[in-house]
Amino acid sequence: MRHESRLVRMLCAAFLAGVLLAVMVSPVVVGAGLLANQITDSASRSSDDVSLAGMSNARMPAVTTVTDRTGAPIAYLYDQYRLPVSFDHISNAMKAAVISVEDRRFYSEQGVDPVGTLRALLHDSGGGSLQGASTISEQYVKNYLINVIDRGDPADQAADRADALGRKLREAEMALRLNRDVPKDDILAGYLNLVEFSGNIYGVGAAAAAYFHSTPAALNVPQAALLAGMVNNPNLFNPYTHPQQSVDRRNLVIDDMVATGALAPARGAAAKTAPLGVVPGGPTLPGGNCLAAAPDAGFFCDYAVSYLRQAGFSIDQLDTGGYTITTTMDPAASAAVKAAVERNVPSAQPGVANTFALIKPQDGQHQVLAMAANRNLGTNAAQGETSTNIVADPSNVFGAGSSFKIFTTAAALEQGTVGFNSELPNPGSACFTPPVTNRYTPCYSVANDGAGYPDPISLQNALATSPNVAFVGLESAVGLPAVLQMAQRLGLRHTLATNLAGGPPITDPNDPRSADPRYNQPQSRYFQNLLSFTLGDSPVSTLEMANVSATLVDGGTWCPPNPILGMTDRTGRPVAVNQQPCEQVVSKGLADTLLAGLSQDTKSGTSAAAAAAAGWNRPDIAKTGTTNQSESVAFVGAVDGYAASSMLFADGRRPAELCPGPPVHLGDCGSGAFGGTVAAPPYFQAMNQILGNQPDQPIPAPDPAYLDAGQHGAVVPFTVGQPxxxxxxxxxxxxxxxxxxxxxxxxxxxxxxxxxxxxxxxxxxxxxxxxxxxxxxxx
The missing domain is CATH 3.30.10.20 (Trypsin Inhibitor V; Chain A)
Structure with missing residues (x-):
């Protein structure tokens, strides 16, 4: 009997295959001349276009999970919310339910229903609409084409859904080949991982999570029957929008399970009395991008995605690849930073952004531990949200003020113009001649902010107290090209590639700004003749300024600020992420000397009062900055192996002076805010919490070779950007x-x-x- 049944199945499959072949070769066999084009179309998009071996979970769009360094999810990226699972991780109730209602002969037929398909072919050739009778294998093929192969091509998707014989022939042919090459259990699992359940929910794994907060392995009979019933028409049988139709359909599936012997009648009757049991207010599914991340993780997530894009991953790969992206984000550090900036400036405070980045050089990388702001990543401006990454991008268009004096000092030490023991001329005011002039070029007038500075002033005291005249004079002596190159070398890679608005240079001739050097040139070119550069009046990235400190504490080694700890594919195999190699950008001796020069700011310099108020007495480095009109203030520092940057800037449509708080606010407050008074406190607060009882690391002593002015040997030509x-x-x-x-x-x-x-x-x-x-x- 068993052999006879198998023989019948084989004969039926062979018969249908013959019918399909005959139709493909000669459409007139079914008396429908109009089918010729459809069949030719089908042949052109036949299974040759789709590797049947590739019809598996490996190609289905799946959710990418972004985690912090502990493995806790911080965001999900997806185009289709799908959580693929293996056959063994799907409950027997779910398998039985879908087979009972969709294809009772699934394990006995060869991928097509010969009688039903032939009926559909004959009906279609007579002018009627295409009949049903699709097997699970055929539905798998159809849904795979729509949701995987052709998901980015609406025209091909329409062809995949077309009520046409050509489409049906294609599905039948591919289903036969699929059953020849792929085990039945794998076909069933693939189908259940593929199908849509409404609301961008695809596959049984996502459906179990979204509708029941459960897993496919735990689905019981009523739950499985509800989901199996939805497959036929996800919108009509949606339990939230059509609860009665959903119940009726579920109960019909239960009846089918009883009819096929998959479920005892008594259990079936009990299952039909169960409530729908879906989660209230659902279905629940996570947001599919970084906008849905927690408030302290949104900017970090966005930067991680941008970093991977720069490494060569496409948006589509990240949204469909089913990767696990483990970031370097430290949840405790991020929480501490977020609390500190919000205490300084509440999220919804109008017109004031407080950004903060924290980096730790370790394991041959500059690992980003925290990127947060009082603002959150989002689209609700009234709630203090912004869709721009104000931590990573050069969003502080007013600049980081005197913290840019770090670059002038580094360039001067390298050239030998000054040494650690040097004293700088420092009159109360002066007017300096730009490098390139003509008879109409005025000198650049600059004055110190207040009286009381010594003249001359020691280099270390100048770094701590920040007199403008001393550093513009030093910049003039060193030369702007060297200072700009030093800024790029130490970390302002992206910043200096942007224009004076913090965006890419505008080269479109139809844009009137393309004729304006402020917009058509990168900062690295625009400031070649502007001595104001050392005073920090240009757009800058908070993250990149933190990485400047990281470069110095890492012995003069620049590494890209890296947010990625590791990455695996959906099978758990490691995925390589390209990273630009680290570079020794200044000698260790120079870096140590500059660290020593920056070690007095929190002791006797511009941030000393804030440090004392916070009980801060750790050995560290720091440099503050304040723009002329106090629209922006900055604190850049490093302590015990951590490098940080805290910046506040006006971010509203009507920027104005920042006034001290709390909360820091816009106003007309006379002297305004300063880097040492309002940008430094979040640093002290956050780092006190992050460091805890961690022992202090001493600041290196200045290198003897850089104590006095004088040549330190050749300087290698800087070739970055050249062919x-x-x-x-x-x-x-x-x-x-x-x-x-x-x-x-x-x-x-x-x-x-x-x-x-x-x-x-x-x-x-x-x-x-x-x-x-x-x-x-x-x-």
Whole structure:
């Protein structure tokens, strides 16, 4: 009997295959000349376009999970909310329910229902609408084409749904091949992972979570019957919008389960009396992007996604890949930072943003631990939300004030213009001649903010108390090109590539701003003749300023601020993430000397009063900054291996002076706010909590080679941004040995994007230049 039944199935499958072949070869067999185009269309989009072996969970769009460094989820990224599971992790009730209502002969047929399909073919050839009779295999094929293969092509999706014989033939042919190549259990699991349940919910894993806060393995009979019934028409049988139709459909599925013997009649009767049991107010599913992240994680999540985009991952890959992205975010540190900035400036405070970034150099990386602001990532401006990443981007368009004096000092130490023991001329006011002038060029007039500064002033005292005249004079002596290069080398990579509005340079000739140097040039070019650069009056990124401190405490080694600890695919296998290599951008001796020079700000400098009020007495480095009209204030510091930046700036449509708080607010308060009075307190508060009882690390002593002014040897040519050939020539002519290493990058192919070492490097030494090549990331 068993052999006869198997023979019948094989004969039926062979018969249908013959019918399908005959129809494909000669449409007139069914008397429908109009079918010729449909069948030709079907052949052109046949199973040759789709690898049946690839019809698996591995290609289905799945949810990507973004976690903090402990593995706790902070956000989900998805196009289709789908949580694929294996056959063994789906309850028997769910398997029985869908087979009973959709395809009772699933385990006996060969992927098609010969009688039903032939009936549909004959009916269609007579002019009627295409009949049903689709098996689970055929539905799997259809849904796979719609939701996976063609999900980005509405025209092809329409063809996949078309009430046409060509489409039905294609599905039948592919279903036959699918059953030949793929085990039945895998087909059933694939189908249950694929189908739509309404509201962007796809697959039984997502449906169990969204409708019942459960898992596929735990679905009971009423729950399984409800979900199986929804497959036929997810909108009509939605339990929230059509509860009675949903109950009726569920009970019909239960009756079918009883009829097939999958469920005893008594259990079926009891199951039909159960309430719907769905979660109240649902279905519940997480947001599908970083806007849904927790308030202290939104900007971090957004930066992690941007970082991966720069590494070569597409939005589609991230939204459909089912990855687990483990970020470097420290939840305790992020919570401490978020609390500190909100205590300083409440989220909904109009017109004032307080941003904060925290980085820790470790394991050969600059790991980002926290990125937070009083604002939250979102779209509700009335609640203090912003859709711009104000921590990572150069969103502080007013600048970081005197904290930019770090770059002038570093360039001067490298050139030997000054040493740690040097004294700087510091009159109360002065007028300096820009590097490039004509007879109409005025001198640049600058004055110190208040009296009482010594003249001359020691370099360390100048860094602590920040007189403007001393540093503009030093900048003039060193030269703006060297200062701008130093800012780029130490960390302002993205910042200096933007224009004076903090965006990409505008080159579209139809945009009137394209003729204005403020908008058509990157800052690295715009400030070549503007001595105001050292006073920090240009757009800047809070994150990049924190990384400047990280570069100094890391012995002069720059690394990209990295938010990614690790990444795995949906099977748990590691996924490589391209990262630009670290670079030795200044000598360790110079970095140590500059750290020593910055070590007095919280002791006797501009932030000393705030430090004392916070009970702060740790050895650290710091530099504050305040713009002329106090629209922006900054604190940049480092302590015990951590590097941080706290910035406040006017972010409303009518920017004005920042006034001390709490809360810090806009107003006309005379002297206004300062970096040491309102940007420093969040740093002390957050770091006191983060460090706890951690032992202090001493600040390095100045390197003896940099104590006094004088040459420190050759300075290697800075070649970043040049074509490879020009960079090699420049380094060779200067007596160095260039070595080229191509790395994946979004920069133009062949452009130098990195160089190591830089600065005071003995002639004849090898120098590695990193050149951009095409970036590729496997799907």
């Amino acid at each position: 490879e050939a020009a960079a090699v020539q420049s380094l060779t002519l200067a007596g160095y040995q260039p070595h080229t290493v191509p790395i994946a990058s979004p920069a133009p192919a062949g452009q130098v994007i990195g160089q190591t070492p830089q600065g005071n490097v003995p002639a004849g030494a090898p120098v590695t230049i990193y050149t951009s090549t095409t970036r590729t990331v496997a799907p």
